[in-house]
Amino acid sequence: MQVHPQLQQLRDELRACFPEWQDVIDGAIAALLCGEHVLLVGPPGTAKSALVRTIASVFGTVLFERLLTRTSTPEELLGPMSLQALDEGRFTHVTTGMLPEALFAFIDDVFAASSPVLNYLLSLMDERVFTNDEALVPVPLVSLFGATSKLPTDAAQEHLLDRFLLRFDVELLHQPGNLRAVLTAPEPTISTVLGMEALRAMQAAVANVKLTEETLDAIVVLRDALKDEGLVASDRRWKKSLRLVQAAAFLEEEAETSPEDLTILGSVLWRYPHERPRMSRLVNKLINPAVYEASEILEDGREAAAKANALKPQHRRAYLAQATRALLLLRAQVEMLVRLSESASRRTRSIIDSAISELNELHATLARDVHSTQGLKLLK
Template sequence: MTTTVHAQLQQLRTSLMTRFPERRDAIDGALAAVLAGEHVLLLGPPGTAKSALVRAIAQAFGGTYFERLLTKFSTPEELFGPISLKALEQDRYQRVTAGKLPEAEFAFVDEVFKANSAILNSLLTAMNERLFHNDGAPTQMPLVALFGASNELPEGKELEALFDRFLLRFDVQYLLRPSSFRSVLLAPEPGCSGALTMAQLRQAQADVARVKVTEETVQALIAIRDGCRAEGIVASDRRWKKTLKVVQATAYLAGEAATTPEDLLVLTHALWREPKEYAKVAHVVGQLADPVSAKAAEVLDAARETAARVAALRSSDRKSYLAQAAQALEEFTAQQAKLKGLANGAGPRAKQALGDADQEIAQLHYELARAVSVGLGLGGAR
């Protein structure tokens, strides 16, 4: 493992999480996908910083970047370049690809499922084989990773293959915590200066390929596959094969030279096809990969739901709001105690997950207590 490159990646991860609060899973997954040379889909409503996050990651590596918003009227020229008039004079149908997707190392296609049949085949080939056929001649593309974004899931069988090309899929929603919202309101527009060169990224990718996939990891992955099948969630053999590269990248980012079942937690974002399947996948993967981290995630999700429920009552009956808030504060305390109880026998990364969950619940507790004290006219902490 190249220590300097690994340290720079960790610095990049920390920087991204500071500028993009409540996006830990998407950031970790995106970095692992880049290291594995895989593609990422961000699903969610407009205004959730999907494009800003992708731009920040692409800029961090200093790679050539291409971005396009698709509509149902988009043409192949928008992604792959206009037809060369000089080539037409010589009876050749050749595109001018300068500044377009065929020459990009990182790409972001917003509203990607608006791709029509004229675009679809070339886009699929670009993502799967890194090839672009220009006047019949296959040209190798330098594409490292393509990020797609959409406000909705694809409709129609013709888009299923495109959906399948995105190995990792993240549901990105509006910020929940008031402190996160406040920091985004007051912070400058997120950006990123170059943190690594493309040569360093290639070195990191080579290091990832050398991470040993242990038999314990393989057995856990097989068990996860069986568990998902029992829940009616089926993925292609190709997808399972590709996930191992991301598992290796996850281990590399954690500073390990060999994988462990803990690294399989990233599969939570690789196996669902509809958001409603996410909870089932998370449960199956969590129980078999890292039960402690999975339980920490369940406790944290419950705390977030409680915070959201109480926040929705703030503008309603004052007495009802205060009663629900008091109950929520007790729940937060109980949840933190539960997290402390899970720490016994937990591994290093599980302890990190517990610590992160405890920190967020403590912040939710503080913010709600402050809101209650302000509502009671007590001023609140500053």
């Protein structure tokens, strides 16, 4: 499968600008490739809008951005009413520069939408139309990115939530080295330029990626396994996920899908944030055991380092003991992942290498801290 080389360059540049967001970046690009929408769930200050703004610039278009409140009106999205039309008894929005003319949109605090705003958003996102003076007008929207600090509990908002095929629970940076890099780096800039013509061509190529019987069989197995765990998604959601799986294969330069491409569904099938880690573990355990093992090892390493850091303020002796155990564990875990990486596929190796990088940084940070503040010899 011939993938536009600049698309791979874009992935690399975005990963450099937004560390620890590999899944979000690949998911966002996959969403563009199949015309789906993305929800980013997380606290303010996690660079959600910066990522979307950067992606939009790559395709040569201005991002439509709005922050919704409970008092927001449809005019804030659709444009003001035409005074001339009002004089004629018609209700026509002037849409210049507004959401109905946008290719990409970022709506912050999206679940603050009032009922009138909600109704317009639903038709724009799902049917790509909006009602202007009682006429259905098609819109060119490719993808809408929503942001929120928490998911809705109001049943009326469930329909809007369902329109976001991909959902990411974004967090503050884990690795100190990445935080230092972000603090000292300039605002994200990307040299890649693609344009909408290239995006349309890639969307057509994604539609031609073959969905294999092996992939479809794996989806059935995965759905049944998740159902047994009480994690249920609608048939509609599974159906819409097929194009996303094709996009995942396309990003890996494959002409046909494989069960490994179903890993992206870990960001599709969850409803509540606390479900996402369990969902990802179950998907990886069934579809990609090597990624599952790497994730479990990484989580154990994070926990060991966190336990040591929690003891530091008040319990010097206990801290030294726990830090020593954590340093030894982290080093052993890196060796385990290196061995696991040797027999892994290309894309799995990339995920494992990312886990190795984080464990190495956890080790280096803990070792420096112990050495500088407690006088303990660094463990090599």
